[in-house]
Amino acid sequence: MNLAVQTSAQRLKAYCDSQLVANQIQGVYEARDERMIKYLSKVRRLAGKFKNFAVIRIPRTENAKVDVLYKLTASGYTTLGSTCMEFLKKSSIENEAVEVMQVEHESCWMDEIIEYLRSGKLPEAKKEARKVIQRAARFSLDGESLYKRSYTLLYLKCLRLSNAAYTMQEMR
Template identity: 80%
Template sequence: MELSEFDIQYIPRPAIKAQVLADFVAECTIPQQITGSEIVQTPAVERIITTEERTEDGTETGIIPIPAEQDPPAIETLWEVYVDGSSNNGGCGASLVLTGPDNFTLDYALRFGFRASNNEAEYEALLAGMNLAVQTTAQRLKAYCNCQLVASQIQGIYEARDQRMIKYLSKVRELSSKSKSFEVIRIPRTENTKADVLSKLAASGYTTLGNICMEFLQKSSIENKAAEVMQVEHESCWMDEIIDYLRSGKLPEAKKEARKVAQRAARFYLDGENLYKMSYTLPYLKCLRPSNAAYAPQEMHEDSGSPAS
């Protein structure tokens, strides 16, 4: 009654069930292309579609391949990462904000189980951002940080004399060689507010930061750690048919099985050699082969005594 003088109207919110169903159909429907009298399931890769040529009297003259439209060559998108590190009496931490094409943004925080200076924390954040960029197959990366020492050492303006700084700089150059373009730019702290706040929260001892990805580092990136090597032979599993379909459009010969694979593949995404299952509300889930799936829990719980476990 008191707000009626401001011409405010209250309208009950309608049910959203119909919108949920519409979003589900839009996301899971496989694109279809009609060729002749047959509907052909079309994946997001180039395929060759065949149709029958018929003469005026109705006789078939053979199968003519119709090339699918080729997508234009992909333009290498520039990825950007904002990094920052923090070291105080409460602990040490770092953070990064990775941005990519299609408004992709990833907030990532690091909590250290070791003492590190502000410069070392800045390097750790930069290395984490570069590793994530490599995993996303980014070929061009531009990094922004507000640490003058780190930016100047990478640009070659300052000389790295401390042994730990030399190791960090060598690690950065090693990772930068995996991309076609890499650049580090120093920016004022006021232009790096988000990463600055996240790094301070990670250093303050928080084990969770809402929906932000958080990782606990028990050892620094430059410490030599003997990696456990696991010899895994290629093993056939349910992933092979989906990968073949997403990569080259190859389907099983049986029509029933082919339709089943095509429908199931609509819920998956192939990035290089990695297969991911798309989720409606969660990040993409990486699919593992049986042997890797058995090893993953062991690797995840190897530091079970850490505060992040």
């Protein structure tokens, strides 16, 4: 992307064989790892310099051209006809500032159960407190994760709505 910006390109199509990276750039997936957040921030900032920018995911099995380029550069070739290449001596996100947005904790049906299992704290209303105690009997807390005991004695991980959507997207 840096090379395309330097050559004053107006449109850029980037091909990527990583479903995770492509979907993070497109905004389908959320970047959670600190390094990925830095890379994503840089990509979005650079993408704003183009009139048209697109990331296209291609299956790894159809990525022969990139594999050949990688093998050639790894073996020491520095010029490949009209192909522009840039060799980085350090990570492109080194010393990169990250914008952090404060996200409010989404309330969820699990919150009262987690609070009760963690600290024994119950709602003020006796009726609500009784419901929490009864429901909590079927759950187990492991660190920050809540699990429900199934009838087959397996533990099922409970997810917040945002995590459930992400998990369902990954399962496709």
